[in-house]
Each structure stands twice: as structure tokens, then as C-alpha cells.
Amino acid sequence: MPRNDSPPRVLQILLIDDNPADIELTRQCFLDSRTPNEVHCAMNAEVALAFLKRVGQFAQSPRPDLVLLDLNMPGTDGREILAAIKCDPELLTIPVVILTTSDADTDVDGAYRLRANSYLRKPADLNEFFAMADLVCTYWGHFVVLPPVDVK
Amino acid sequence: MSRPAVLNSSPTPWEKLKQRTMLSRWPRLNRRFSWASLLVATAIFLVDGLLPASGAITMLYVLPTTLALSSRRQESLIQTGLICSAFIVLGFFLGTPLVSAADELTQRGCALVALGLISWVGWQLAESVEAAQQLRVDSCLRQVAEEAATFFRSMVDQVPIGVSRTDLSGRFVFVNEAFCRMFDASVDDLLGRTAAEIVPMPLAEETAAEECRVVEADETLERIERVGGGDREQFVKVIRAPVKDGLGQIIGVQSVWLNVTELKRSEQSLERHAQNLERSNVGLQQFAYVASHDLQEPLRAVSNYCQLFEKHYAHQLDERGLRWLEFAVNGSQRMQTLVRDLLAYARIDNKSRTWFTVDSRVPCLLALENLSTVITETHAKVTVGKLPVVWADAVQLEALFQNLVSNAVKFRGDRTPQISITAEKKEDCWQFAVRDNGIGIKPEFHDRVFEIFKRLQTSDKYDGTGIGLAICKRIVERFSGTIWVESQPESGSTFYFTLPRTPDCPEPDHASQ
Structure with missing residues (x-):
């Protein structure tokens, strides 16, 4: 069993979404999860990439264990951010989970082609959303062996 | 005769020319004169040579020469002239003279001179006739040519x-x-x-x-x-x-x-219309798709936050507040269903247009399997007859059967639903029928049931958005078929739809219960 004996660690999540209502809802859902986690938010591509690369004001921020990415965003959209992460040798090991309302075949296919690690559709029902957030936290925070941080 | 009269009566330019110059009649006539003059000359010669006659008889040679002159042919004139002269000289030696040789010579000499004179006059005459003739032919030719040119010109100009x-x-x-x-x-x-x-x-x-x-x-x-x-x-x-x-x-x-401007213009305008139509169709599809996608976002927010609000603050609200909140939650959820259905409707045309030969029994059974819970719950009896191989898309066919059967079950009224699915071979298509014993539809609504979001029943009695039959219609029409309903209130409905037959489709050979 991985990490079962180690003290519970806090799953660092970077949520990239442009909609404050969605951000708060997602935050709320993850707050209720039984697996400890911390959700950081980035509302556009620049902030997100700065956070991931830990530059500027994010120099002291933790390297996220998981990225939750919305696809449809104004300006540089989720697909481009995904491509940017997966093209950067420093960042490509960070798991990226798409969290969006779209379930169009082209979006799903495109995301996996850009090396997304999972594709989640935001549930319409709130209770399902809570359940999903809990599952995501448990899965990535408890069962998944995440890539080691400082290995070249 | 179907040919126009003008064609029959109008002479060709060559015929006109012949008529005007009478070329056709001339040679025959002339040849007769030539032959006649030769005959007469021979006759005179025989008389001159065989019978005792004076040399004066040779003056008769003027006759054939004049005849030859009438032929208006120079060669005939020369011929006759020479022959007659030869006969006059020959007659001097052959004939039995009545008068003295000197008289004889004088008489024959006079005849020769006379012949010469006539020949010369005749030659001159023929010469001028020939010239006049040529002139006439020339002018006729010119006239015919001019007429032909005018004819051609006026035709070409017209x-x-x-x-x-x-x-x-x-x-x-x-x-x-x-x-x-x-x-x-x-x-x-x-x-x-x-x-x-x-x-x-x-x-x-x-x-x-x-x-x-x-x-x-x-x-x-x-x-x-x-x-x-x-x-x-x-x-x-x-x-x-x-x-x-x-x-x-x-x-x-x-x-x-x-x-070809008119032709080209109408071609262009047709093309433009086709393009516009295509554009507006694509635009409409995109509109429905994007609108329903984009509508979902704020709806989700409304619905989720209503629920979140309920979850966290329910204990602080009185009964009325809770009821109002419930209305808001229900309303937004209903709206979400509508938008989702609209999206499904819009997607029918966004799917690929690849058609396959499909054994329609397979999607039909899949649809029944999807509905197995509701079929069991309502104790519905579903009979599937022989179903053919058709030219369509299996996934959409499944959706079609599922919508029709679920409607048949849903609108069952108080009876245990009895549903039969059959197909019948028509001249150029297969005609399917989904028959039920449900509440039926009033005739005035037979067309309107296929309209999008058209509902005939209140939502408290039957749930649903009224998209099902609109989707069915769209699917059937995509496969070049038609869909219609035959029904009377309280005596069940039969939904018919047609699907194209495959080029060489086998006959259905199976039936199942």
C-alpha cells in the first residue's frame, strides 16, 4: 500500500478556471473532502503558468500535485495551457485533470491527445459534484503515487 | 407532308440559273438543226451527182447552211459549210452537165460565194449571240450570287x-x-x-x-x-x-x-442560394449547439448554488423560504433538461453522415434493453416482428426505437402496454410501425407532436420536455425517410416511419418475442 504509514500529506491542487462562481463551488466541494487538500486558484494562463513555474509572487508557492483545468476560457484557453504544460520538461510530469462542462467528442479526444491525465465532466447535480470532488482527492491524494519532485 | 411548303417550292440557285438562261433546252435543239442540215446537204448532193441537172442546183446548198446557221453553233456552221463546199466541187466532177463547163463553173462558183457569205454572216451572228449569251449567264450568276449573299447575310444578321x-x-x-x-x-x-x-x-x-x-x-x-x-x-x-x-x-x-448571361446568372444565383442555405443551416446547427452549451454554464451555477444554499442555510429558513427555494431548484433543473435535450437534437446533424447497412433488429433490441427497467416495471409486452437490413446509422436507429418505445410505454394510460414493432416492404423503402394500446393522440395533433418541445400533456402527469419525437423526425429525415402517426384518442397510436432499402438487402428471416 503506498504511503499508508506516512502521515497524511496535503494534496496541493491548482485550479485553473475563469469563473468565480465555478471556482468557489469547486473549492467548496474539495473543502468537504475527507482527504486533506489545498486548492490554489489561477484565473488566467499567465497566473497559472507563473504559479506552476514558481516565479514572481509565486516563488514561495508549493509545486502543485495536481492541476484541475477548465477547457473553455477567454483568451488563452485550457487547451493551450494544457499544451504549454505538456511541452515544458519541468512541468509535464504534473498530472492534469480536465474539469469542464463540455462532453463533446472533439474536446475529449483533443484533451487526451494533448496528454491530459483524466477528463472529468462537471456533474450537473451538486451532490454528485461533492462526491466526485471527494473521489478525486482520495484517488490522487491517497492512492496515486505521484512523480517525485526533485529528480532530474 | 410535314415539310414546310417553302422548302418544296423554293428553287435552288442553280435551278434558277438554268431557268433563266434556258441552257437545258439549247443543246438538244441545236443538235437537231445540225443533223437536219447534214441530211439536206446529202440529199442535194445525191440529186446533183446522180440526176442530170444544171449547176444552178448547187444554190440549194444555201438551205442546209441556213439550217446550220439556225443551230447557232459555230462548229456546226463550219462543218456544214465545208461539207457543202466539198459537195459542190465533187458534184462538178461526178455529175452529168446539162450546160457548158464554163457555165457550170460559174454557177458553182456563185454557189460557193453565196455559201461563203452566208457562213461569214452566220459566224458573225453566232459570235454575237455567244457574247450576248455569256453576258446573260454572267448577269444571272451575279444575281443569283447576290441573292444568296443577301439571303445568308439577312439570316446571319437575324x-x-x-x-x-x-x-x-x-x-x-x-x-x-x-x-x-x-x-x-x-x-x-x-x-x-x-x-x-x-x-x-x-x-x-x-x-x-x-x-x-x-x-x-x-x-x-x-x-x-x-x-x-x-x-x-x-x-x-x-x-x-x-x-x-x-x-x-x-x-x-x-x-x-x-x-449565356441569363443562364450564368441563374446558375450563380442558384449557387448563391445553395451556399446561403448551407451557411444558414450550419449556422443554425452551431447556434443550437453553442447556445445550449453556453446556456448550461450559468444554469449550472444557478442550480448548484441553490442547492448549496439549501444545504448550508436550510435550518435558517422558514417553510415558505424553503418552498421558494425548491421552486428555484426545480425550475433550474427543468431548464437544464431542456438545454440538454436541445443539445441532443442539435447534435443529430453534427454527427458524421456515414451510412451503413444495418440489421435494424440489433438497434431495436438494444433500445429495448436500455428500457428494460421501465418495461419490467409496467409489465409491458413488446413484440418484435421480422425486421430488415436497412441503410442507416445503428446508433441513431437505436435512439429512434428507444424514443418511440419509451413514448409507447409512457403514454400507456391505465392499460398494460402492448407494443409491437414491425416492418413492411414497400416499393422503394421499408415501412416500420411501432404500435401501442396507449392513450392515443387527437387527429389535430398528429403533425404537431413532431414539433420540438411540443407537449400535449401537463408535466405533472407525464414528465419530459417533448423533444423525443422531434429527434425521431430529425433522425428519420436524415436517412431520407418520413415519419407519421395514425391514432385515435383512447385507442392507441401507431407511429410509422420509412427507411431506405439497401441496394441488395436480404429479406428478414427472423422474428422474436
């Missing part, structure tokens, strides 16, 4: 098709009126000029190049050219052919200019 001919240097040697009108110029303006001098540059270059091609390839070429610009823009179909002289040498290019 046709609404431009006709032109250019020599090898590209200069116009012939143009008709329609051609002049096309380029807004007179015949005099055009003759002797090249295309480059009368038409704008790109067309002139194309024309010259095309004419070169015609000459080089030695064949008829066809192309559509644009003449003029702006309001006066015309599309002209130009057919160019090489013109050859008697030796087969190409001496120019002959072109026919057919104004």
Missing part, C-alpha cells in the same frame, strides 16, 4: 448569336449584327480591326491566345468568356473553329458567340 471570322493576324474579316451589338460597335468599326483594339485587355489577350490554340490544335474549342464589366457584364460562350481554304490550309478562325 440570329441572336454573334458570328465572326478573323484572319490569321487576328483581324475581323466578317462580323454579324449580334456580334456588333455584343461589343457595342458597328460593322465598319470592327472589320479590319483585331480583338485587342475593341475589347478590354484581359479578354483580348484570352481571345488571341484561344485563337492561336484553335489554329495550332486544328480543332473546335469552346469556352465561356466574360464580356464588359459592371452592369453591362455578359457571359458569352465562344465556340471557335478553324477556317480552311480549298487546299485545306488554315486561313483564319470562325467564332460563334453565344450570350
